[in-house]
Amino acid sequence: MANVLRNSAKFGFSGVLSQLSIHSRHGRECVSPCFSLQQRNNSTSPKIKVDLDSSTGVAVLRMQSPPVNSLSLDFLTEFCINLEKLEMDRSCRGLIITSTLSKVFSAGLDIMEMYGKSPERCGEFWKAVQEMWLKLYGSNMATIAAINGSSPAGGCLMSIGCDYRIMADNPRYSIGLNETQLGIVAPFWFKDTLVNTVGNRAAELSLELGLLYSAPDALKIGLVDQLVPEDQVLSTAQDTMSKWLAVPGQNTLSHWLYRVRTLSLSHTGCTGSEHSPSHWLYRVRTLSLTLAVPGQNTLSHTGCTRSEHSPSHWLYRVRTLSLTLAVPGQNTLSHTGCTGSEYSPSHWLYRVRILSLTLAVPGQNTLPHTGCTGSEHSLSHTGCTGSEHSLSHWLYRVRILSLTLAVPGQNTLPHTGCTGSEHSLSHTGCTGSEHTLPHTGCTGSEYSLSHWLYRVRTLSLTLAVPGQNTLSQYTL
Numbered sequence: 001m002a003n004v005l006r007n008s009a010k011f012g013f014s015g016v017l018s019q020l021s022i023h024s025r026h027g028r029e030c031v032s033p034c035f036s037l038q039q040r041n042n043s044t045s046p047k048i049k050v051d052l053d054s055s056t057g058v059a060v061l062r063m064q065s066p067p068v069n070s071l072s073l074d075f076l077t078e079f080c081i082n083l084e085k086l087e088m089d090r091s092c093r094g095l096i097i098t099s100t101l102s103k104v105f106s107a108g109l110d111i112m113e114m115y116g117k118s119p120e121r122c123g124e125f126w127k128a129v130q131e132m133w134l135k136l137y138g139s140n141m142a143t144i145a146a147i148n149g150s151s152p153a154g155g156c157l158m159s160i161g162c163d164y165r166i167m168a169d170n171p172r173y174s175i176g177l178n179e180t181q182l183g184i185v186a187p188f189w190f191k192d193t194l195v196n197t198v199g200n201r202a203a204e205l206s207l208e209l210g211l212l213y214s215a216p217d218a219l220k221i222g223l224v225d226q227l228v229p230e231d232q233v234l235s236t237a238q239d240t241m242s243k244w245l246a247v248p249g250q251n252t253l254s255h256w257l258y259r260v261r262t263l264s265l266s267h268t269g270c271t272g273s274e275h276s277p278s279h280w281l282y283r284v285r286t287l288s289l290t291l292a293v294p295g296q297n298t299l300s301h302t303g304c305t306r307s308e309h310s311p312s313h314w315l316y317r318v319r320t321l322s323l324t325l326a327v328p329g330q331n332t333l334s335h336t337g338c339t340g341s342e343y344s345p346s347h348w349l350y351r352v353r354i355l356s357l358t359l360a361v362p363g364q365n366t367l368p369h370t371g372c373t374g375s376e377h378s379l380s381h382t383g384c385t386g387s388e389h390s391l392s393h394w395l396y397r398v399r400i401l402s403l404t405l406a407v408p409g410q411n412t413l414p415h416t417g418c419t420g421s422e423h424s425l426s427h428t429g430c431t432g433s434e435h436t437l438p439h440t441g442c443t444g445s446e447y448s449l450s451h452w453l454y455r456v457r458t459l460s461l462t463l464a465v466p467g468q469n470t471l472s473q474y475t476l
């Protein structure tokens with residue numbers, strides 16, 4: 001295993017995949033190490049143990065998958081099933097996650113899942129990773145990570161997916177998103193979760209350098225909220241949980257409304273092989289947004305390609321061109337969707353909404369207009385067309401690039417994007433047969449397309465920077 005990790009750093013992740021998928025370091029078929037690990041992962045003993053105290057409404061989920069609680073497909077599946085059960089159990093209002101293993105909370109993704117597997121299995125694995133994060137980060141329960149050991153990479157993601165983190169004050173333990181050190185890339189939604197926890201600058205440094213923090217350093221940057229002696233981690237978590245659950249109006253409301261969550265993401269960054277410039281991936285650029293409402297678990301992103309990298313000021317200046325997370329109460333971010341009485345959480349969580357996006361063109365950042373309605377329908381398109389593609393024109397003219405989720409029954413805002421020659425506005429978010437839709441949104445006679453209006457779609461937006469006209473759809 002140590003070899004695997006060393007090789008990750010040496011070859012880069014794609015190298016690891018290709019090099020290790022078939023052969024060991026010595027070029028022989030990788031039989032015995034893989035086999036022994038496989039056996040370990042295939043163990044039928046439960047990897048997760050849950051105890052729900054019905055008098056307090058608090059469940060303790062214990063990860064018990066030796067040697068290091070690595071997140072294999074089996075582990076993740078079991079984790080998600082348990083989480084879902086608790087989520088459905090109305091008597092359960094709080095969840096504490098901890099480990100039964102000494103020294104390790106979770107070692108993160110199971111490295112052995114990431115090579116030598118069929119594309120189908122990889123897809124399944126990756127979907128399970130996303131599911132775990134979405135279920136945890138989008139949970140209605142108050143969640144606390146009782147971190148009683150090291151928690152690198154995916155273990156850290158799991159921790160920051162919780163509302164609160166209590167870590168054992170033990171100098172041997174560390175936590176952080178160290179993927180860069182392994183020569184692999186923490187997906188952008190890992191990054192967003194970290195940003196939402198420690199802020200932009202700390203997240204940048206952390207990810208670019210792949211830092212693992214000691215417990216005191218983690219506390220210093222806000223990666224964990226509290227340090228306690230090792231033998232008090234769980235009891236402190238339980239005490240803390242009672243405070244969370246004492247918040248009037250039930251815990252879910254405040255915890256959902258006031259914590260910054262970027263549940264889903266789009267970024268205009270690079271993808272695939274373009275993942276190499278880590279500064280691009282990890283420096284703040286939130287150019288566009290897709291909200292993954294619970295259950296809507298696709299992560300889409302809009303990307304750009306190399307040739308598009310020419311406008312360096314675009315690339316290297318921090319711009320938050322637009323982001324809207326339509327969680328009520330987060331009203332610095334504009335939202336569309338619901339108002340007034342609709343602010344009840346379950347309604348918020350489970351109803352598909354129109355979350356829209358506004359592009360604040362540099363210097364023109366006063367546009368919080370999400371979508372359009374009624375008389376605004378004269379805005380028949382967003383974006384730009386043909387001759388408008390000159391850069392200065394693009395930068396200095398006000399544009400409203402909006403995003404509309406075409407929600408069943410919510411067909412008043414069915415337009416986004418552009419039509420005809422405007423196809424430089426691409427979309428992400430649809431899959432399969434939807435790929436025949438060459439643009440996001442529909443207009444005029446297209447309103448009668450019931451499949452368009454009544455099927456849930458998450459159409460996100462690509463920033464139509466001149467030349468950025470690719471459609472990309474990734475879940476990574």
Ligand SMILES: CCCCCCCCCCCC/C=C/CC(=O)SCCNC(=O)CCNC(=O)[C@H](O)C(C)(C)COP(=O)(O)OP(=O)(O)OC[C@H]1O[C@@H](n2cnc3c(N)ncnc32)[C@H](O)[C@@H]1OP(=O)(O)O
Binds near residue numbers: 013070125186
């Ligand atoms: C569309 C399809 C795509 C599908 C593919 C997905 C592609 C995704 C690419 C992008 C992914 C990016 C995201 C990555 C997130 C991650 O989580 S990557 C995992 C990173 N994890 C680590 O770096 C942790 C490494 N481990 C450690 O630091 C230490 O093991 C520890 C501090 C956790 C514990 O230390 P210690 O108690 O000293 O134990 P060890 O002796 O080190 O380990 C014991 C045993 O466990 C094995 N092991 C350790 N970590 C892992 C792991 N992550 N996965 C599997 N196995 C692990 C280790 O090798 C030892 O095994 P042996 O006893 O040697 O057999």
